[in-house]
Amino acid sequence: xxxVETTSQVLTGAEATAHAMxxxxxxxxxxxxxxxxxxIIQTFSRFVADGKTDTVxxxxxxxxxxxxxxxxxxxAGGRTMTATASQGLALMVEVVYIAAGxxxxxxxxxxxxxxxxPINIHGDHSDGMLARDxxxxxxxxxxxxxxxxxxxxxxxxxxxxxxxxxxxVGQDGFNVTHSAEPVALLADEEVGEFVGEYRIPNPLLGxxxxxxxxxxxxxxxxxxxxxxLVEAVEAAEHVYDELAAEYxxxxxxxxxxxxxxxxEDAQRALLVLGSAAGTxxxxxxxxxxxxxxxxxxxxxxxxxxxxxxxxxxxxxxxRLGVLDRAVSPGAxxxxxxxxxxxxxxxxxxxxxxxxxxxxxxxxxxALRQVLSELAAPAAAxxxxxxxxGEDDDGES
Amino acid sequence: xxxxxxxxLLEERAPGFYGGHSLCAGCGIxxxxxxxxxxxxxxxxxxxxxxxxEVATTRYPFTAWGVPWIHVAFENAAAVAGGVExxxxxxxxxxxxxxxxxTFVAFAGDGGTYDIGLQALSGALERGHRLIYVCxxxxxxxxTGIQRSGATPYAANTTxxxxxxxxxxxxERRKDMTAxxxxxxxxxxxxxxxxxxxxxxxxxxxAAATDGPSxxxxxxxxxxxxxxxxxxxxxxxxIAVETHYWPLFEVVEGHxxxxxxxxxxxxxxxxxxxQKRFSHLHGERSADLVVRLQQELDEGWSQLQMRxxxxxxxxxxxxxxxx
Ligand SMILES: Cc1ncc(C[n+]2csc(CCOP(=O)(O)OP(=O)(O)O)c2C)c(N)n1
Ligand code: SF4
Ligand SMILES: [Mg+2]
Numbered sequence: 001x002x003x004v005e006t007t008s009q010v011l012t013g014a015e016a017t018a019h020a021m022x023x024x025x026x027x028x029x030x031x032x033x034x035x036x037x038x039x040i041i042q043t044f045s046r047f048v049a050d051g052k053t054d055t056v057x058x059x060x061x062x063x064x065x066x067x068x069x070x071x072x073x074x075x076a077g078g079r080t081m082t083a084t085a086s087q088g089l090a091l092m093v094e095v096v097y098i099a100a101g102x103x104x105x106x107x108x109x110x111x112x113x114x115x116x117x118p119i120n121i122h123g124d125h126s127d128g129m130l131a132r133d134x135x136x137x138x139x140x141x142x143x144x145x146x147x148x149x150x151x152x153x154x155x156x157x158x159x160x161x162x163x164x165x166x167x168x169v170g171q172d173g174f175n176v177t178h179s180a181e182p183v184a185l186l187a188d189e190e191v192g193e194f195v196g197e198y199r200i201p202n203p204l205l206g207x208x209x210x211x212x213x214x215x216x217x218x219x220x221x222x223x224x225x226x227x228x229l230v231e232a233v234e235a236a237e238h239v240y241d242e243l244a245a246e247y248x249x250x251x252x253x254x255x256x257x258x259x260x261x262x263x264e265d266a267q268r269a270l271l272v273l274g275s276a277a278g279t280x281x282x283x284x285x286x287x288x289x290x291x292x293x294x295x296x297x298x299x300x301x302x303x304x305x306x307x308x309x310x311x312x313x314x315x316x317x318x319r320l321g322v323l324d325r326a327v328s329p330g331a332x333x334x335x336x337x338x339x340x341x342x343x344x345x346x347x348x349x350x351x352x353x354x355x356x357x358x359x360x361x362x363x364x365x366a367l368r369q370v371l372s373e374l375a376a377p378a379a380a381x382x383x384x385x386x387x388x389g390e391d392d393d394g395e396s
Numbered sequence: 397x398x399x400x401x402x403x404x405l406l407e408e409r410a411p412g413f414y415g416g417h418s419l420c421a422g423c424g425i426x427x428x429x430x431x432x433x434x435x436x437x438x439x440x441x442x443x444x445x446x447x448x449x450e451v452a453t454t455r456y457p458f459t460a461w462g463v464p465w466i467h468v469a470f471e472n473a474a475a476v477a478g479g480v481e482x483x484x485x486x487x488x489x490x491x492x493x494x495x496x497x498x499t500f501v502a503f504a505g506d507g508g509t510y511d512i513g514l515q516a517l518s519g520a521l522e523r524g525h526r527l528i529y530v531c532x533x534x535x536x537x538x539x540t541g542i543q544r545s546g547a548t549p550y551a552a553n554t555t556x557x558x559x560x561x562x563x564x565x566x567x568e569r570r571k572d573m574t575a576x577x578x579x580x581x582x583x584x585x586x587x588x589x590x591x592x593x594x595x596x597x598x599x600x601x602x603a604a605a606t607d608g609p610s611x612x613x614x615x616x617x618x619x620x621x622x623x624x625x626x627x628x629x630x631x632x633x634x635i636a637v638e639t640h641y642w643p644l645f646e647v648v649e650g651h652x653x654x655x656x657x658x659x660x661x662x663x664x665x666x667x668x669x670x671q672k673r674f675s676h677l678h679g680e681r682s683a684d685l686v687v688r689l690q691q692e693l694d695e696g697w698s699q700l701q702m703r704x705x706x707x708x709x710x711x712x713x714x715x716x717x718x719x
Binding site for chain 1: 457
């Protein structure tokens with residue numbers, strides 16, 4: 001892998017994302033403020049005001065309009081990005097589905113946050129899960145560096161001819177959006193070269209002839225059109241793997257779809273999305289030091305769900321604790337359900353743990369507890385880690 | 397303004413809107429779309445909201461659109477149009493497109509404009525995108541089976557404001573959408589009707605030449621929704637204008653001008669009697685409803701006349717400055 005000159009700065013995840021956007025130089029960025037995403041668009045607005053990118057910034061009147069304008073701009077022939085969180089994503093969701101169906105390759109930076117009610121501005125994954133089945137791809141960053149790298153990678157993934165889909169790049173609200181750490185930025189030209197020109201078939205502007213986008217489909221055609229969407233989302237896994245390999249070759253940073261941490265000879269493991277990976281790695285290190293055979297799997301790619309890669313990553317694991325930062329009231333939570341389906345028939349025992357709703361901290365102590373519970377028979381159908389009453393001795 | 401022959405020729409050479417769609421016979425929408433597209437010089441992109449126009453013209457794998465066209469959802473035509481226009485600005489700025497200017501025209505029904513699309517429209521107007529927004533106003537949610545909208549007139553019978561033993565049709569007044577739009581301080585807004593296609597064409601030309609957002613509220617007849625004969629479409633639109641039910645005017649930089657002054661005001665009954673949605677208004681029992689409708693029309697017309705008179709000087713000065 002080539003080591004490339006980078007400049008390291010202390011940045012929050014939100015700032016790092018705005019830098020990636022500045023370097024990508026999207027044609028159009030329609031945005032609307034919402035915590036904890038706001039620092040992304042504030043930082044980016046400053047870049048535009050300082051002439052650091054010639055993007056047309058649209059300060060729209062709602063997230064619904066942000067996503068609507070994004071679809072219009074992307075299909076007109078301009079590279080388009082936006083950013084949102086929580087209620088904003090909820091308001092967008094109608095159009096996120098349509099963006100996927102119309103194959104509009106819009107990149108959406110998400111500062112993952114809880115959904116109302118009660119209203120809560122802190123981190124969890126409920127917002128992302130609301131858009132889970134939209135056909136938009138979903139990436140989850142563990143830290144500010146990954147938020148940056150995945151944002152740089154996202155346009156290539158979105159615009160790949162086999163994909164042509166919106167891509168959501170998630171970073172945990174506050175844990176990542178507002179946490180400053182050293183972030184190694186690529187040179188502007190490197191990002192420009194990596195993302196390349198924006199090209200889509202049949203743009204509204206500058207196309208070869210008039211084209212109609214967003215037509216009306218009856219039962220005789222809708223199913224096939226939706227099936228094409230399924231195929232495109234599935235194709236995105238391979239495209240992601242190739243892009244991650246190219247990114248590593250060019251820039252020396254490798255971000256595989258699944259981050260496997262100390263999985264060699266692991267018997268028990270955790271499966272997480274997002275910033276919990278950092279805490280979990282510390283816990284795994286500690287327990288490994290104590291001689292316990294534990295490991296961690298963190299998904300960077302959540303949609304499409306890297307099913308085969310997950311199976312391959314399991315090695316000799318016999319029990320997997322799946323940590324969800326969202327619920328599906330009345331059923332198993334989303335990541336657990338996905339993992340359960342992917343690992344069915346493997347004989348691996350999966351346990352469901354829900355943590356961190358509305359920004360409740362996930363402590364190292366609580367994670368140690370989860371891993372020790374995994375060594376014993378299941379105590380509950382779904383364990384709510386850090387919930388008062390159920391889990392009084394777990395810190396919160 | 398192109399004459400009818402020139403418009404027809406233009407349509408033949410480069411049709412923006414083909415036949416073969418499934419809009420009803422006598423539907424007021426097609427002549428509006430043809431006149432609008434035919435009156436915009438140069439390349440254009442059309443943006444539609446969900447509604448009769450969109451559904452009836454783009455059944456996969458067919459399309460009636462001869463210009464680049466996009467539909468995303470019901471409530472967001474103005475936002476989508478703003479995005480397309482923003483991409484145009486970005487691409488033009490870096491020389492990625494030809495020099496010929498492109499016009500962006502959004503088409504939405506009254507539901508997609510007065511009600512569910514009001515917020516997106518308001519935002520787009522405030523942001524000042526250079527685009528023409530055309531509301532084809534058939535005064536109800538027709539595509540979903542004639543439900544009342546904010547544009548449905550007082551007393552009209554719809555499937556959600558039905559006439560019954562208690563119900564007397566819609567119990568609220570229609571919104572003054574054009575005034576709402578004017579309150580956004582946009583450079584050009586107008587009301588038009590397909591019956592007066594030259595007036596409409598001239599307004600479209602003016603809108604196309606406007607540097608900023610413009611809005612056209614165009615009355616569109618609907619045989620099934622209004623309960624009138626298909627053959628009466630044009631006649632009915634004319635009656636709407638001549639009863640003062642739908643006055644034709646324009647608002648330039650906030651200044652009002654009546655663009656067509658009917659010689660005589662026709663009696664409201666001529667408007668009501670041709671439409672089944674008002675058939676419960678015949679007879680003594682409903683006299684109060686008719687009185688209220690007439691009052692609304694008279695108020696509207698006299699207010700419009702006052703505005704027209706107050707702004708006459710402004711228009712004269714404009715014309716002198718232009719001459
Ligand atoms: C968010 C949303 N709500 C409701 C609908 C259902 N819907 C589709 S078209 C329509 C009515 C359209 O009315 P209008 O805008 O007046 O256009 P018209 O049908 O009269 O042409 C409705 C209610 C929808 N498609 N999307
Ligand atoms: S229902 Fe009315 S608006 Fe819809 S196509 Fe028929 S005539 Fe036109
Ligand atoms: Mg309507």
